[in-house]
Amino acid sequence: xxxxxxxxxxxxxxxxxxxxxxxxxxxxxxxxxxxxxxxxxxxxxxxxxxxxxxxxxxxxxxxxxxxxxxxxxxxxxxxxxxxxxxxxxxxxxxxxxxxxxxxxxxxxxxxxxxxxxxxxxxxxxxxxxxxxxxxxxxxxxxxxxxxxxxxxxxxxxxxxxxxxxxxxxxxxxxxxxxxxxxxxxxxxxxxxxxxxxxxxxxxxxxxxxxxxxxxxxxxxxxxxxxxxxxxxxxxxxxxxxxxxxxxxxxxxxxxxxxxxxxxxxxxxxxxxxxxxxxxxxxxxxxxxxxxxxxxxxxxxxxxxxxxxxxxxxxxxxxxxxxxxxxxxxxxxxxxxxxxxxxxxxxxxxxxxxxxxxxxxxxxxxxxxxxxxxxxxxxxxxxxxxxxxxxxxxxxxxxxxxxxxxxxxxxxxxxxxxxxxxxxxxxxxxxxxxxxxxxxxxxxxxxxxxxxxxxxxxxxxxxxxxxxxxxxxxxxxxxxxxxxxxxxxxxxxxxxxxxxxxxxxxxxxxxxxxxxxxxxxxxxxxxxxxxxx
Amino acid sequence: xxxxxxxxxxxxxxxxxxxxxxxxxxxxxxxxxxxxxxxxxxxxxxxxxxxxxxxxxxxxxxxxxxxxxxxxxxxxxxxxxxxxxxxxxxxxxxxxxxxxxxxxxxxxxxxxxxxxxxxxxxxxxxxxxxxxxxxxxxxxxxxxxxxxxxxxxxxxxxxxxxxxxxxxxxxxxxxxxxxxxxxxxxxxxxxxxxxxxxxxxxxxxxxxxxxxxxxxx
Numbered sequence: 001x002x003x004x005x006x007x008x009x010x011x012x013x014x015x016x017x018x019x020x021x022x023x024x025x026x027x028x029x030x031x032x033x034x035x036x037x038x039x040x041x042x043x044x045x046x047x048x049x050x051x052x053x054x055x056x057x058x059x060x061x062x063x064x065x066x067x068x069x070x071x072x073x074x075x076x077x078x079x080x081x082x083x084x085x086x087x088x089x090x091x092x093x094x095x096x097x098x099x100x101x102x103x104x105x106x107x108x109x110x111x112x113x114x115x116x117x118x119x120x121x122x123x124x125x126x127x128x129x130x131x132x133x134x135x136x137x138x139x140x141x142x143x144x145x146x147x148x149x150x151x152x153x154x155x156x157x158x159x160x161x162x163x164x165x166x167x168x169x170x171x172x173x174x175x176x177x178x179x180x181x182x183x184x185x186x187x188x189x190x191x192x193x194x195x196x197x198x199x200x201x202x203x204x205x206x207x208x209x210x211x212x213x214x215x216x217x218x219x220x221x222x223x224x225x226x227x228x229x230x231x232x233x234x235x236x237x238x239x240x241x242x243x244x245x246x247x248x249x250x251x252x253x254x255x256x257x258x259x260x261x262x263x264x265x266x267x268x269x270x271x272x273x274x275x276x277x278x279x280x281x282x283x284x285x286x287x288x289x290x291x292x293x294x295x296x297x298x299x300x301x302x303x304x305x306x307x308x309x310x311x312x313x314x315x316x317x318x319x320x321x322x323x324x325x326x327x328x329x330x331x332x333x334x335x336x337x338x339x340x341x342x343x344x345x346x347x348x349x350x351x352x353x354x355x356x357x358x359x360x361x362x363x364x365x366x367x368x369x370x371x372x373x374x375x376x377x378x379x380x381x382x383x384x385x386x387x388x389x390x391x392x393x394x395x396x397x398x399x400x401x402x403x404x405x406x407x408x409x410x411x412x413x414x415x416x417x418x419x420x421x422x423x424x425x426x427x428x429x430x431x432x433x434x435x436x437x438x439x440x441x442x443x444x445x446x447x448x449x450x451x452x453x454x455x456x457x458x459x460x461x462x463x464x465x466x467x468x469x470x471x472x473x474x475x476x477x478x479x480x481x482x483x484x485x486x487x488x489x490x491x492x493x494x495x496x497x498x499x500x501x502x503x504x505x506x507x508x509x510x511x512x513x514x515x516x517x518x519x520x521x522x523x524x525x526x527x528x529x530x531x532x
Numbered sequence: 533x534x535x536x537x538x539x540x541x542x543x544x545x546x547x548x549x550x551x552x553x554x555x556x557x558x559x560x561x562x563x564x565x566x567x568x569x570x571x572x573x574x575x576x577x578x579x580x581x582x583x584x585x586x587x588x589x590x591x592x593x594x595x596x597x598x599x600x601x602x603x604x605x606x607x608x609x610x611x612x613x614x615x616x617x618x619x620x621x622x623x624x625x626x627x628x629x630x631x632x633x634x635x636x637x638x639x640x641x642x643x644x645x646x647x648x649x650x651x652x653x654x655x656x657x658x659x660x661x662x663x664x665x666x667x668x669x670x671x672x673x674x675x676x677x678x679x680x681x682x683x684x685x686x687x688x689x690x691x692x693x694x695x696x697x698x699x700x701x702x703x704x705x706x707x708x709x710x711x712x713x714x715x716x717x718x719x720x721x722x723x724x725x726x727x728x729x730x731x732x733x734x735x736x737x738x739x740x741x742x743x744x745x746x747x748x749x
Contacts, residue, residue, distance in 0.1 A: 314614070321611035322541055325633035329547040332636045336554070350543040481587050 009257045016249040020242055028238040035234075036227050040202070043223055044195045047156075047204035051193070051216040054158055058139050058209050139169065156218035163211040188213070200224065259288040263295060275303040315477040319361055319491065323354035330354075357491075364493035367424070368476070371500040382419050384454055384525075385410035385447055391426045392445060395434065404437055408445040413454040416528045417505050425501040428494040429458040429521050435490065436519070437462035452527050453507075459520035465513040473511060474499040533578040533647055533687065534558040534708045538568030538594065539609070540586050548581065551636050552643070556670055556683050556690075558711035565589025572598050576707055579646045581639075584610035584621070592624050599625040605646040609634065644668060651694040658693045660747055663732050665693050672732075679731050684709065688724050692737065692747045701744035 157171040188194040194205045203217035266279045278299060279292045327350075334347035388410050399406055433443045441461040448455055465473060469480045477492040498521075502509045506526050513519035535557045539545040542563065549559045560575070562568035565586040572580055572594070580598075584591040595606055608626040610617070618629050627649075628642050644667060648656065656667040662675045670686055672679045681689065687709050692700050705721050725745060729737055738746050 318611045318613075321613075321632040322544070325611075326541060326543045326547070328633045329544055329551070329636055333547050333551045333554075336551070336636070347547075350547065353543060 008260075009253045012253045012256070013246075013249055016253070017246055020245040020249070024238045024242050024245075028234050032231055032234050035230055039223060039227055039230075040195075043202050043220060044204055047195070047202065047216045047218065048193055048206070050156065050158070051204055051206045051214045054160070054214050054216065055206065055208050058160075058212070058214075156216065158217070159215045160208055161213045161215070163213060168212055197224075256285070259284045259292060263292060267295075270299060275299060275306050312476055315492075316361075316365060319477060320358060323357045323361075326354040327351045361491045361493075364491045364497060367497050368493060368500060371497070371504060374504075377418050377421075377504055379416045379418055381414060381416050384413040384415050384422075384456065386412075387419060387423055388426060388445055388447055388456070391423060391430055394427070395430050398434055399443070402434060402437070403439055404434060404441050404443055406443045406445070409447070410445070411448045413447055413449040414527070415454055415525060417525065418501075421501045422505070422525075425498040425523075426456075426458070428498045432490075432494060432521075433458055433460035433462070436460060441518070449527070453524050454527060456523040456525070457520060459518060461518040464515040464517055465511065465519050466515055467513075470511060470513065474509075533690065534560070534575065534711060535643065536560045536562065536568065536571055536575070536577045536580045538562045538565070538572075538580065538586065538591070539583045540564060541583075547636075548639075551640065555640055556687055557643075558687070558709055558714065560712045563587075565591065565594045569594045569597055571712075572604060573601060575712075576602075576704075577604050578650070578708060579643050580604055580606045581643070582606055582608055582626075584608060584612055584617075592621060595621075595624045595626060605650045607639075607642060607646060609639075641668075647694070653694055658696065660693060660696055660749060661733075661736070663736065665689065667694075674732055681728075681731065685724050685727055685731075688721070689728055689732075692745060696747045697749045699740060699744050699746050704744070 155171075159170040160168040162168050188205050188207060192206065196203050196205075197220070198217070200219050200221045201217045202220035202223070203215055205213060205215045208214040263279050266277050269277045278296050281289055281292045281296070284292055330347040330350040334344055339347075388408065392406060392408060396406075430443070430445075437443065437460045443458070443460050446455075446457040465480055469478075472478045473480075474495050476496045479490075479492050499509055502523055502525065508524045510522045511519060512522070533556075535552055537545055537548050537552070537559060539548060539561070540563045545561050545563060549561050552559045557578075560571055560577070562571050566588045568580075568582065568586065568591075569589060571577075582591045582594060586594070591608060591610065595608070598604065598606070605627045606625065607628045607630060608621040609630050609632065610621070611632045612618075612621075613631045621629050627646055630639060630642065644656065648654075648667065658665045658667065663679075664673045666672075667690065670690075672681055672686065672689065688705060691705060691708050702721055709721075725737055725739070736747070738748060740746060
């Protein structure tokens with residue numbers, strides 16, 4: 001379990017899930033809130049409209065007053081009555097300021113019977129002439145609320161309270177549920193109206209004229225159901241988005257992690273014994289494809305060097321087998337029965353030759369191994385011409401015995417390098433030039449300095465090297481002739497050693513050859529090998 | 533029995549040839565593939581011991597070309613020890629495969645086994661009438677009593693015995709008993725036959741005049 005929590009995929013997935021949940025929850029709630037509000041606003045607007053209608057009706061001039069006024073106008077006698085105001089929208093302000101001073105009394109003129117007609121400015125003025133009871137009694141409310149209100153849900157209702165909490169009037173269709181209580185909410189005064197959801201009923205409150213409060217309500221089960229279904233729709237949509245998001249996230253994280261797992265599986269297999277395994281790159285994203293490709297390249301190179309190493313070991317053991325079999329066969333034969341001293345001698349000579357060859361092979365392999373181990377190159381300054389001179393002197397007896405001629409053109413070339421290593425390289429080249437030369441052939445050795453390098457050339461007029469063999473010429477244990485034990489035999493490591501030494505000095509070695517005409521080995525060495 | 537040794541490592545070739553000669557075989561040698569193939573085609577060797585890595589033509593190529601014409605038993609002797617190499621060698625027609633370094637005793641045993649199989653004998657002991665020949669110890673008994681034979685006499689008896697019931701021509705005897713450096717006169721065959729008759733009984737070897745000799749089972 002602990003491992004699971006540490007898993008990258010699990011962590012990615014949990015972060016993803018948490019963030020997705022938050023986003024869905026926040027946006028879902030906002031959306032729900034906004035939609036529900038809009039929905040209820042519509043209902044409330046209707047109710048508010050109805051409430052305003054009632055308010056208007058309450059503000060209307062009571063018919064008793066109108067009748068009185070009408071009487072007054074027609075008779076032009078009797079007490080002049082102040083007329084009720086038209087619908088007064090600034091009721092509160094006016095009530096606060098107190099009743100206004102009455103208009104100046106104007107004598108009516110017969111020619112213009114309505115000239116002196118003055119409407120009272122406020123309902124309060126009208127009211128001031130009526131007693132509360134008169135006024136209350138004079139309120140004429142519409143016989144019913146707008147028909148569309150609550151048409152589907154059941155009838156709408158209204159209640160008008162006096163501000164002392166007693167009911168002034170209420171609709172003929174009272175709600176089935178407990179009677180709404182008189183609202184004390186400050187919201188009515190602050191927002192000019194208040195609304196509430198009371199059980200299945202939606203109710204709106206406003207202040208009516210003359211210290212009253214109007215409530216209009218209607219059953220809103222349908223709306224509630226709509227809002228509920230909207231809630232459920234949102235919850236379901238949210239859940240499905242969440243689900244899709246989580247599955248998608250799981251899939252994405254799987255996709256992201258899968259290449260890594262594949263790499264790790266491959267690495268596990270590779271760590272065994274199969275360097276040939278490669279990471280399957282299909283379906284990788286570009287970044288990981290790059291990584292996989294680099295790993296594959298690394299494996300290629302590892303495999304290559306592994307294979308080279310294996311090949312070298314195989315070749316080496318192979319190389320030892322032939323002299324070893326000579327020693328074993330000769331000694332077994334010699335010991336198989338009583339022999340003369342001369343016979344024993346012959347067998348011993350064979351054994352010695354084979355042993356010497358094994359020694360040579362061992363020395364060459366050791367030299368190569370040391371070169372491969374790449375220790376720091378100990379350099380000194382010396383004259384290359386001098387080194388070549390010495391090398392030529394040391395092979396002179398061999399030249400005479402194989403009737404070869406040697407021509408040299410050596411210009412002084414001061415160089416920084418490992419003298420004994422370079423001497424060995426030159427010795428190997430010279431020994432090849434002797435081995436593969438034709439009788440009465442010529443060996444030429446040249447040396448000159450060109451700019452910051454020196455060029456050394458060793459050429460012979462021997463059997464030459466077939467073109468096909470040239471690329472493999474410096475490979476370890478490679479021989480132009482597959483057979484290993486001809487007179488000129490050798491270990492098959494000589495040129496590899498030469499190449500390694502030259503490379504260690506930052507130089508290059510090339511070979512040009514024509515079969516039957518001879519070969520030329522050219523070496524280019526930087527004057528200061530430390531400036532590689 | 534005549535054997536060809538194709539090996540370019542001269543010291544090894546000499547030791548092999550000497551060991552085989554001391555074991556009573558006629559031995560020819562070649563130190564490169566081309567010579568080896570030429571000799572292998574020219575004579576009916578009883579066994580060819582072939583090295584893989586040879587100058588001029590490698591052993592497997594020699595084998596491939598030889599197999600187009602002859603089914604001489606071939607023992608491939610090589611330093612190549614990988615399974616794939618052994619498979620290649622055997623598939624190209626080698627009858628046996630030995631890896632260097634090897635033991636001479638084992639090599640001789642394998643040579644015997646190759647000869648035995650190529651002549652269709654199941655055992656190293658051949659009994660003809662009262663004569664019993666042991667091919668591995670190269671001894672002969674007549675009615676249970678050891679018989680002293682010279683190397684040549686034994687070689688001739690062995691040749692006749694492994695082909696018992698079949699006619700062995702004089703040419704065949706020459707081809708299988710003497711090596712390329714032998715310039716023995718032809719009538720020596722008659723001398724060896726008469727010595728064998730003296731030692732093993734007059735009627736042991738039948739002469740078919742103008743054709744050769746036959747041992748009756």
